[in-house]
Amino acid sequence: xxxxxxxxxxxxxxxxxxxxxxxxxxxxxxxxxxxxxxxxxxxxxxxxxxxxxxxxxxxxxxxxxxxxxxxxxxxxxxxxxxxxxxxxxxxxxxxxxxxxxxxxxxxxxxxxxxxxxxxxxxxxxxxxxxxxxxxxxxxxxxxxxxxxxxxxxxxxxxxxxxxxxxxxxxxxxxxxxxxxxxxxxxxxxxxxxxxxxxxxxxxxxxxxxxxxxxxxxxxxxxxxxxxxxxxxxxxxxxxxxxxxxxxxxxxxxxxxxxxxxxxxxxxxxxxxxxxxxxxxxxxxxxxxxxxxxxxxxxxxxxxxxxxxxxxxxxxxxxxxxxxxxxxxxxxxxxxxxxxxxxxxxxxxxxxxxxxxxxxxxxxxxxxxxxxxxxxxxxxxxxxxxxxxxxxxxxxxxxxxxxxxxxxxxxxxxxxxx
Amino acid sequence: xxxxxxxxxxxxxxxxxxxxxxxxxxxxxxxxxxxxxxxxxxxxxxxxxxxxxxxxxxxxxxxxxxxxxxxxxxxxxxxxxxxxxxxxxxxxxxxxxxxxxxxxxxxxxxxxxxxxxxxxxxxxxxxxxxxxxxxxxxxxxxxxxxxxxxxxxxxxxxxxxxxxxxxxxxxxxxxxxxxxxxxxxxxxxxxxxxxxxxxxxxxxxxxxxxxxxxxxxxxxxxxxxxxxxxxxxxxxxxxxxxxxxxxxxxxxxxxxxxxxxxxxxxxxxxxxxxxxxxxxxx
Numbered sequence: 236x237x238x239x240x241x242x243x244x245x246x247x248x249x250x251x252x253x254x255x256x257x258x259x260x261x262x263x264x265x266x267x268x269x270x271x272x273x274x275x276x277x278x279x280x281x282x283x284x285x286x287x288x289x290x291x292x293x294x295x296x297x298x299x300x301x302x303x304x305x306x307x308x309x310x311x312x313x314x315x316x317x318x319x320x321x322x323x324x325x326x327x328x329x330x331x332x333x334x335x336x337x338x339x340x341x342x343x344x345x346x347x348x349x350x351x352x353x354x355x356x357x358x359x360x361x362x363x364x365x366x367x368x369x370x371x372x373x374x375x376x377x378x379x380x381x382x383x384x385x386x387x388x389x390x391x392x393x394x395x396x397x398x399x400x401x402x403x404x405x406x407x408x409x410x411x412x413x414x415x416x417x418x419x420x421x422x423x424x425x426x427x428x429x430x431x432x433x434x435x436x437x438x439x440x441x442x443x444x445x446x447x448x449x450x451x452x453x454x455x456x457x458x459x460x461x462x463x464x465x466x467x468x469x470x471x472x473x474x475x476x477x478x479x480x481x482x483x484x485x486x487x488x489x490x491x492x493x494x495x496x497x498x499x500x501x502x503x504x505x506x507x508x509x510x511x512x513x514x515x516x517x518x519x520x521x522x523x524x525x526x527x528x529x530x531x532x533x534x535x536x537x538x539x540x541x542x543x544x545x546x547x548x549x550x551x552x553x554x555x556x557x558x559x560x561x562x563x564x565x566x567x568x569x570x571x572x573x574x575x576x577x578x579x580x581x582x583x584x585x586x587x588x589x590x591x592x593x594x595x596x597x598x599x600x601x602x603x604x605x606x607x608x609x610x611x612x613x614x615x616x617x618x619x620x621x622x623x624x625x626x627x628x629x630x631x632x633x634x635x636x637x638x639x640x641x642x643x644x645x646x647x648x649x650x651x652x
Numbered sequence: 653x654x655x656x657x658x659x660x661x662x663x664x665x666x667x668x669x670x671x672x673x674x675x676x677x678x679x680x681x682x683x684x685x686x687x688x689x690x691x692x693x694x695x696x697x698x699x700x701x702x703x704x705x706x707x708x709x710x711x712x713x714x715x716x717x718x719x720x721x722x723x724x725x726x727x728x729x730x731x732x733x734x735x736x737x738x739x740x741x742x743x744x745x746x747x748x749x750x751x752x753x754x755x756x757x758x759x760x761x762x763x764x765x766x767x768x769x770x771x772x773x774x775x776x777x778x779x780x781x782x783x784x785x786x787x788x789x790x791x792x793x794x795x796x797x798x799x800x801x802x803x804x805x806x807x808x809x810x811x812x813x814x815x816x817x818x819x820x821x822x823x824x825x826x827x828x829x830x831x832x833x834x835x836x837x838x839x840x841x842x843x844x845x846x847x848x849x850x851x852x853x854x855x856x857x858x859x860x861x862x863x864x865x866x867x868x869x870x871x872x873x874x875x876x877x878x879x880x881x882x883x884x885x886x887x888x889x890x891x892x893x894x895x896x897x898x899x900x901x902x903x904x905x906x907x908x909x910x911x912x913x914x915x916x917x918x919x920x921x922x923x924x925x926x927x928x929x930x931x932x933x934x
Binding site: 250251263323324325326327328329330331332333334335336337338340342347349351353354359361362365366367368370371394446549 | 657658659660661662663664665680682683686687690693694707764765766767768769770771842929930931932933
């Protein structure tokens, strides 16, 4: 008995771009005519000619998923990750190839699909459960659990249109969380909801994946989550698999290839520069003081942030510029407000030095907030710089992930009494 | 490669030939019933009269037909009591048009669900048909109460065993609406223009269907064209079974069965072939 749960062979998917118009009808006819005259003549290997307005979202995708495996998908937006998951969850068909599999597939983010405002919570649990593919017996067995998890027992016989949005989402999530499919599909890219809700999703993934025999297909931009959860990772680029294997190595090469570093942004033309009538950004720059002639930022490297902006506020007011450093889990590592200044209109320059031996290894980004009169945010330049800090260890016999948001060089001293 | 694993499902580009996959539909029957339940519960929410509307709709239409076509235009009704005549017409017509409209809007009204979850799309139109059939049966009960009253008091009705044909006539109407609706649903999802054209044609279609007039006033040379319309034989058979059992248009009824079968078959094939890919263009 083979242990392969999903087998995808030569999956390709073609989309038609552009809006629907009178030319669509013409193209439909052409397409139909082309198919008629060339049918049965398609070479296995070559995808049909790409017409204008057509896009191959996936090309020749092959992979297998074993029972109990957590498989991660990464790639930039538009690399085809979501399309692939859509095909696996049977929302759309591939243009070529086939996928065969065993067991029920469900996606965690189909939260609230088919909820009807006029129906009570109870009715909606049944309706939503059936839409997601549960049997009547299953829902009946899990009903109390679902209600418990959602925490809306009091309102279970109230139409859901009277629910607060929080209650609504909780109830919807409770149903999805109790689906218990053999294959769970999680597209974090499509995740909606606030940070707390997304954390709940991640929590649920961890919980599910810790049970034995759960197969999970997981799309995420969160490298840490991929590293922690997946046994194997696939990198997609422009619809093709460019790397597959151990998440550690795959992620490392992915980060290198994707040039996630963004160390300088400069704008010459004031009118097209990011900003608004009060603030226009001229330049933001991160200058590392590289060590040993390398060009890699590691945990020892000191960094300097320089920025210039045009200040255009007429009236006399206080300006505070605040630098914020985030990691890619969106945790704020620090928030550094400047002192209060009163400037005339003109070009302003700012600088901040981050010492070496402060940040832990990982990916970071910087946002800059411009605040008027202490409380009023006039502009927020979000994720304007981003950089990766590589790990550096001297003579350490241990290579696991160094825990902690920061890694300051503080000594722990021991002595014998 | 010796022991081939037994795959439970397979996803492929469009199949060459048509598979209705009844087993899968039966597997999803709970979902169908849920959809029907949802529609029944939500249909008349926040109305004072609630489900009484189900009966008021045909009654009010009948009343309007009676005023316009009986009192003002003076269309004959083949000696059938006008109220009963118009009522049969309006009940069957509204059943047909409700089924057709809801089926043809399957993709447009359900794109939010269809873009997220897989289940056989046919469940949705089938659920709609069941829901409208539920409404129809309530309307028919009201109709029969009135019919019995007229038969006893005015001796207007001439009931026969042919009344047993009625469920079959309803089935024919449903299959016709379903088949036509499925074809249209695939086309309108792609070309929305059709939606507007069809609303116009549906209104026109009512007037070439003997809803407010009997077949006997249609000129001889057009009669055959009228009989090609499945609703013609449904309505004529229904009225014959209630009022004039010897007038059953048996040949045309057979023709209609054939027509409906063809339309339903084409509709199912077309729908099944496109039900998944259609989501790419919506």
